[in-house]
Amino acid sequence: MTGVATRIPMARATRLAIIGFGNVGKALARLLLSKRDELNARGVQFVVTGIFTARHGHVIARRGLNLEEALAVDNLWELKPRRPAIGGLEFIRTCPADIAVEVSTLNPFNGEPALGYITEALSRSISVVTANKGPIAFAYPRLMALAREHSAHILFESTVMDGCPIFSLVRETLPCTRILGFRAILNSTSNLIIQKVEEGSSLKQAIAYSQEIGIAETNPSYDLDGYDAQIKTSILVQVIMGECLPPSKVARNGMGHLTEKVIRKAVQQGKHYHLIATAFRNGKDIEASVDVQLLSKDDRLAFVTGTSNGIFIETDTLRSIFLSEENPGPAQTAYGVLADCVHVAEALRKPARKRIS
Ligand SMILES: NC(=O)c1ccc[n+]([C@@H]2O[C@H](COP(=O)([O-])OP(=O)(O)OC[C@H]3O[C@@H](n4cnc5c(N)ncnc54)[C@H](OP(=O)(O)O)[C@@H]3O)[C@@H](O)[C@H]2O)c1
Incomplete structure (x- = not known):
């Protein structure tokens, strides 16, 4: 060749x-x-x-x-x-x-x-x-x-x-639409690590696995402490909502406080932890945050597992659009x-x- x-x-x-x-x-x-x-x-x-x-x-x-x-x-x-x-x-x-x-x-x-x-x-x-x-x-x-x-x-x-074509979707296919907000799983690494721990891995093993398959940031604490999701939230607000919001204005709580015990106990109760990013308009302001949340099975984001991501985009035309990509990696x-x-x-x-x- x-x-x-x-x-x-x-x-x-x-x-x-x-x-x-x-x-x-x-x-x-x-x-x-x-x-x-x-x-x-x-x-x-x-x-x-x-x-x-x-x-x-x-x-x-x-x-x-x-x-x-x-x-x-x-x-x-x-x-x-x-x-x-x-x-x-x-x-x-x-x-x-x-x-x-x-x-x-x-x-x-x-x-x-x-x-x-x-x-x-x-x-x-x-x-x-x-x-x-x-x-x-x-x-x-x-x-x-x-x-x-x-x-x-x-x-x-x-x-x-x-x-996953989120920016081109909004740019090319949603003319005259105002994006009101979104709720999303944006960080694959934390999502995968929580799932691996639910399945029995230690946190250390789960982090090593996410590095091995090439999805963790070069420094994995950028994923686990929520910086990656914070930055993505800021980008989404700026690009699809058209509002100025630097990363520092996105409230951030990473998954640092989650232990293996806490993660597995939630599963016994039919619930799952996920790092959730949200942004919504509140009058002239934007309220945005990244936080670990306990989701029950009636929440569609609870089914976003592994390295998958998912986003509900709230619009003033099509109401809510859900977009998800199954287990993406570097390819x-x-x-x-x-x-x-x-x-x-x-x-x-x-x-x-x-x-x-
Ligand atoms: N991996 C994913 O699935 C994924 C998903 C979405 C976005 N991204 C983004 O894509 C980018 C690359 O990710 P990756 O997984 O390919 O990272 P990576 O495997 O760590 O590779 C980073 C590359 O950047 C080079 N580099 C480091 N510092 C540099 C500098 N100061 N100037 C020029 N080059 C420099 C490195 O050089 P050496 O080879 O010499 O170390 C390496 O070749 C990151 O910004 C990441 O956030 C990655």
Whole structure:
């Protein structure tokens, strides 16, 4: 098999620079290989011109690199031609790209350094696709304005609900609808860990398992202490409800106080703990929180198990919409990234540059 780049004339291809090559970055590379025929049939071709990591080197290949080779090595330094070490900002300045795909580690406190990477890309009229929640939560209005100013696009479907199309659903299919609020399970890791403990694992074993399958944040306390869900709640409020709400304004209570005994006792009573995110309009204000709640069987969110997520979106037109994704992992998150890349590539080709973000 040949790499993605080999048969694609550069003039027709959309160039991707990938920042972060962990679970999601690698899953994206596999999808770019396995979905090549479907992409071609849609008239979209991608070449990856560079990949940047923190500790595993980087590679830049102006005519496109061989993704199979990149997936096969432990360290990108092993790929020719060897290059001197550079920082992430320099990578963005050097690597020729139409889209910067930002899938580096979450910083739940200010979104850096990913926010700086995205700002640099947009300032250079390079569109951005990201699964990284930090930059969107902390700088959504600023990044949108920057994208508009530089005729670039920014999409971030996989920042919330692991690739399940929540933002495109609201953007593309609900015209003239006001989102009144939502109630959701947004953090797969805590959901899975509670279920594993219910089934007999210790908390320690359950955390290790969620890391093993690649769904936990690099630092799992970001999941368990509710930061991940807090940030996702802030993003949803800003994007689908159109209201400014920084993560710090989302009240947060993680699952730190839950012991194995407490979790299993609830099951004996026919109930289950879940980390629930809610946001509702209260007059001109938004009330938003992330909290561990004990759900009984008459609550549909109680059936969202494993790594699944689920959301009730309250609207002023269709009343309540329920959206759920069954047991997503890095491959589904990567699919959300790929779908965003397709939408951006198609928008970039349109002469009038239809705005999609
Ligand atoms: N995993 C999921 O299912 C999932 C779901 C939704 C959203 N996300 C989001 O997707 C992003 C990636 O997740 P992941 O699971 O792929 O994480 P991961 O496996 O920990 O990989 C993170 C990648 O980012 C690189 N990196 C770390 N710090 C960096 C920096 N300062 N500059 C540039 N690159 C840096 C790492 O480099 P090294 O390889 O050298 O360490 C690694 O390649 C995160 O923002 C996460 O919140 C993940």
